[in-house]
Amino acid sequence: xxxxxxxxxxxxxxxxxxxxxxxxxxxxxxxxxxxxxxxxxxxxxxxxxxxxxxxxxxxxxxxxxxxxxxxxxxxxxxxxxxxxxxxxxxxxxxxxxxxxxxxxxxxxxxxxxxxxxxxxxxxxxxxxxxxxxxxxxxxxxxxxxxxxxxxxxxxxxxxxxxxxxxxxxxxxxxxxxxxxxxx
Ligand code: HEC
Numbered sequence: 001x002x003x004x005x006x007x008x009x010x011x012x013x014x015x016x017x018x019x020x021x022x023x024x025x026x027x028x029x030x031x032x033x034x035x036x037x038x039x040x041x042x043x044x045x046x047x048x049x050x051x052x053x054x055x056x057x058x059x060x061x062x063x064x065x066x067x068x069x070x071x072x073x074x075x076x077x078x079x080x081x082x083x084x085x086x087x088x089x090x091x092x093x094x095x096x097x098x099x100x101x102x103x104x105x106x107x108x109x110x111x112x113x114x115x116x117x118x119x120x121x122x123x124x125x126x127x128x129x130x131x132x133x134x135x136x137x138x139x140x141x142x143x144x145x146x147x148x149x150x151x152x153x154x155x156x157x158x159x160x161x162x163x164x165x166x167x168x169x170x171x172x173x174x175x176x177x178x179x180x181x182x183x
Contacts (some may be wrong), residue, residue, distance in 0.1 A: 062141040066133055066181040068164035069171075077169025080162050083154070090173045099152060104174040105131050106167070121149025133181055136167050 065072075081090065087098035094101045100113040110126025111118040125147045129135070138146040140163050142156040157163050171177050 062138060063160035064134070065137040065160060065164040065167055067183070068161065069133065069168055069180050070183060072161075072164040072168035074165065074168040074172050076162075077165035077167070080157065080166040081169055083157070084166075087152075087154075090170065092173075092175070102170060102173065106133070106136065106171045106174060106178040107131065110135075119149060119151040122147055122151070125150075133167060136170070137163055140166065 084090075084099075084102075088100070088102045089095055089097060090102045090105075092103050094103050096113060096116045100111075100116040100118070107130050110129050110131055111123045112126075131139075135146075137160075139150075139152075140157050143150050143152045143154055145156075157166065171180075
């Protein structure tokens with residue numbers, strides 16, 4: 001082998017070595033991934049603030065029912081409840097259907113009916129909370145917006161008067177109806 005040929009081989013070897021090194025660098029840059037400290041994805045869930053009254057989730061506002069309740073028409077609310085009756089009983093001792101029994105639901109602990117299989121979303125939302133006029137109003141306005149992930153398959157009741165009448169009716173379906181909100 002003359003020195004010229006040797007040089008050619010040496011250059012080829014060197015060239016290959018550089019190429020491999022280069023590729024290594026490139027691959028490192030391309031595929032180097034930060035190893036997260038915690039496994040899985042971090043999902044930020046806003047902590048529900050139970051210490052304050054303002055637990056309205058962000059999003060389009062809905063009209064409050066509180067000012068309407070004193071003069072609301074529970075009889076008309078019974079009519080509105082027809083939309084719910086396929087899935088809910090509301091009489092004393094009523095059974096769970098597709099949805100949980102609703103007798104005495106005003107001021108009742110959220111997601112608290114034994115033997116009903118609530119969604120994780122409602123259980124989480126309701127942790128340590130009761131159904132107030134405010135939260136019932138929000139939930140019945142747009143269930144899936146107010147409690148994201150709820151399994152209640154119902155679009156909601158748009159008109160605040162209808163919600164007020166319905167909630168007035170629900171309030172009366174209880175052993176001792178909850179106090180009306182202070183005016
Ligand atoms: C298609 C069936 C369906 C209809 C219609 C429906 N609901 Fe529900 N409802 C459910 C289900 C299922 C749940 C449980 C939701 C969950 O676990 O996320 C539920 C939960 C509720 C809760 C929470 C009860 C608790 O124990 O915490 C209230 C209050 C409620 N519904 C009221 C109503 C009212 C009032 C109407 C009528 C305007 C209505 N629902 C219409 C299926 C329905």
